[in-house]
Amino acid sequence: MPLRPFLLAAVVGTAGILVMQQTGIGPFGAAENVFSDASGDAAAQRPSNDVSALALNRSSAPTDTATSGPEMRIAQAHEPSLPGQAAPSVTPSRNPASTGPVVDETALRYFAAQGDTRRLEAEIARLRALYPDWVPPENPLAAVPQGDPQLDQMWKLYSEGRIADVRKAISDRQTREPGWQVPSDLLDRLQLAEAREQLVNASDIKQYDTVVRVASANPAMLTCGDIDVLWRVGEAFARTDRRQRALDAYLYILRSCEQPQERLATIQKAAELLPRADLDQLLALERTVDGKPEFEPVRGEIARRAIVAADADPTITVSATDLALVEKLANAGGTQGDDLLLGWYYLRRDNPAVAETWFRKAVARQRDAASSQGLALALINQDRPQEAEAVLYEWRDASDDVRAVYLAAIANMLALRPSPQFAPEVLQRVVAEVAKAKDSASAEQLGWYADNFNQFDTAERWFRSALEWGPDSEPAAFGLALMRWKLGDQAGVRDVQTAWAGRSDRIPIVGERSIETAALAPRERRQVEVGVAADPVAPRPVKAVAVSQPRQPIELDIVAAPAPARSPVAVGQAGESQSDRQPLPQVTREAAVSYVAQEPPVSRKTPPRQKGDRVRAKGCRTTEDPEGMSPQAALTRGWCLMEANRPVEAAKAFEVALRGSGQTRSDAAYGQSLAYMRVGLTDLAAVSATKAPVGSSRSVEINAALLSQRATSAFQNKRYVETLLALDERARIVPEPLDLMVLRGYAYMNLIRYRDAERVFRAAASAGNRDAMRGLNDLWAARNPASTY
């Protein structure tokens, strides 16, 4: 026991000074001053009885092999003690050959006599710090009792931690014996003990400046003998944004202190306070203990911590080593916690496929709500919302977070295009859950789903429910208006339009299908419409299609909507003006669905643990040059940009996609012409349409749109014959929508073909078109120029 701790303590003591020098804290920047003062005082104030004790000690110690202090230290440094080995004999505590300071070993011998090893070592450390040349006695027990029972009593009180009592005993004795001098050793020890108390208490109540102040005034207490104080000083630095000094403190410990448990605990404490880069500096001081790296037991925890930190802050990079370690731990019989940690990490880092494998492991370890929730999010992020729904159904009521993810799965599932045919039991439970949760977003998706199978009645009810559960949902109101229009419920359409006047760009034009609407309308229906387009004045061709082609009668029954209160207008009116909102202008319902799919409910609600807020892994929110993309990627990006209503960029992306072949090229041409049309570049749109053979339905769409543009443009330039030519050409391939019927009416009127104008205006007005009604008024005024009001 004796030699090893002595040596360590010496190193520690010296380094303890160094810490405070490096950090330069406190009023005593130069710590040597503190020590030289102390040693000076010690020499000056040495009481006579101490000297006699030392003298006795010296005479009783074998002196034949006595060497100077420094040499001894070197010897010890190279040859740690071995039990039974003849150790170097006791060195006098004062080097007789020099005029070095007398070292007061009273406390040391007292602690040795008490068997108080901890204090003994601390005292040795302290004395080594004070007197670098001093060598501790080989056998402190060899000391002769001092013969001062009162002083003994003080030491006894001290060793019992009764500091205030020692102070009192000292004061009492000084009052009784005015000439009595307190041994400086005792005073120093008291001072340190009090400082330690103060430091610990201040640290406990987070008064970190006090901790640093006390430590810097008492550097002698910063030794490995009292590791807790060093930890507290390190913490005080770290908590007062003095990171480098905190690091210095921990570095000092790992360079100087030997206790394996304390070293390990030091790393653990530092891990809580220091950033990873600093921690790596500490880890670099790892030693090998019993053939093993000493920090191995905490490496896993540190790696986990890094991942947790990175999970909270996406700017943090986790080293491959850390990831590999946690993955290794997880694979080698780790916990479900590790699986989940990795799952969330990869999910956050846009790697849902890898996340899925970890969540699946977590589920395999224990099937529970948390692991299923993660798995579901990973699946949603891979556009597999159906699987997500299936995984999470069982846990849907576990918590609000889980429910939010479950509903997101439903919403995304319903938004899939083309709509898959869901198994009846799946659809049934989804419908039940949406109704139970009164989830507006999912109800809206059910509306579109029903619409997709041409069940407009059902769709209308779902949109009504969606509005009831989410009165501010413009997409739901849009859906409602659209369904009523398809159902021929003009009054119902007007109700919605009135309620949303000024709050939506597209709801007012439901029923006056724009170029955009025409261009982006679903193809299959368009094809049907082409077939039915015999009468251009047919007011509601879509409804006719819907009636004549109920394609999914079975599912329609299953998607039975609840019966919400029939007061969508009242619901709509509840909201205040939303002019500050920016709904996508003239978006079709497909665009609306895509819009929702891009930002599914999980992100609108409070996302669970702030995760999965990007349910859609891919996107086009960033600005990115499509040059260099593969044609297929550019195509995808083009459509995405169209959905995001960024047609100029979309046209560029489609240009790149045109370098592809076959279907890609065809799609690209189609897309580009749509993009150009959306920004009004009709000629370019026409050119694009010829760049590749587009499908017959698409060419119909494009041509119809181009002809609409041409007619409008001609009308604006007062070229009414050309207007009519374009409209006639268009009417040969697609039914004429009401707005173009109105345009046609005005063209006739301007050409003084009043009867034709009246026929067209009346047809459109009977479908509820207000412009047509105004047209009839204008026509009447034109025919009766004399009448004035």
Added chain:
Amino acid sequence: MRGGWRNLVVAGLLLVGSSIPGLAGVIQSDEWQAYRQKFLDPSGRIVDTANNNISHSEGQGYGLLLAYLANNRADFDTIWTFTRTEMLLRDDGLSVWRWDPAATPHVTDANNATDGDLLIAYAAALAGRDWRRPDLTAAATAMASSLSENSIETIAGSVLLKPGNSGFGLNDRKDGPVVNPSYWVFEALPVMAELVPQGAWTRLAQDGEKLVSSSMMIGAAGLPPDWVSLRSKPAAADGFPQEFGYNAIRIPLYLLRAGNRNRALLEPFQKNMVDAQGRVRLVDISTGSTRQLLDDPGYRVIPALVGCVLDRTPLADDLKTFVPTDYYPSTLHLLALSYARRRLPECL
């Protein structure tokens, strides 16, 4: 107030010069023994016996001051050790205000109380000078410096003492700033000025006196409330008993001990804080009605001391003898008696 300080200094110098306890008799040894046995825990903390045996910075300050006045260095050191290691923990160098033996950690609220800080710094300054203890003088100077820097504020031209460094200011409370006139330990202020001359101590003393004077006008009680809101004109602060209470009853004692002989300031206390039997009244500020009567000699001695100063009325016999009761009145009793012995022997 200057007289008080000068007197102490002179006494201290005498003490040092002659090595005879110059203040011996100011608080007699048996009085101090009785006090310490009842209220001083061996660990060095003064125990508030009427208040769940907690300790506070005020109590430590009183303990130090009384031990100094009793010239008991050993007990002073015991109290000082506890104060230093357990309570002088704040980053700003001041004391936490409360220490609870039943709580872990014992300090649950790190705020300070400036009366406690003043008392501790004051006692340490006196002891440091008279006993040649540079460590105590250094500690007192550091505290005075922090008080000057962190606890004294100027509001609407008045130099005031924050009751605690946080929680009482203009932005902390609806009725802030809130002050406590009984936190002005007037006798300590000239001592602080010696330690930290650049501090606004003189103004603080002058404006404190004005505060006492204006606080008396708040209600029908004709006495200052414990806690005063200075949001606009002085008013009893919200959230505290709106009364002349346990805090404020020591104001006249502090004034007298600082040498104040201003009749206009002292007379209302003599007139309004006692009933016909000489008991101390705790008084509803707005109505002036009695809320509680205090019979403890430690309380009764205060108006009696005012009577002595103003009218040379001798103290009643039972007030001249110290018998410890509870921590707070016993402390006040010793402070009053020690002052009377030095300065008003004609009333004893």
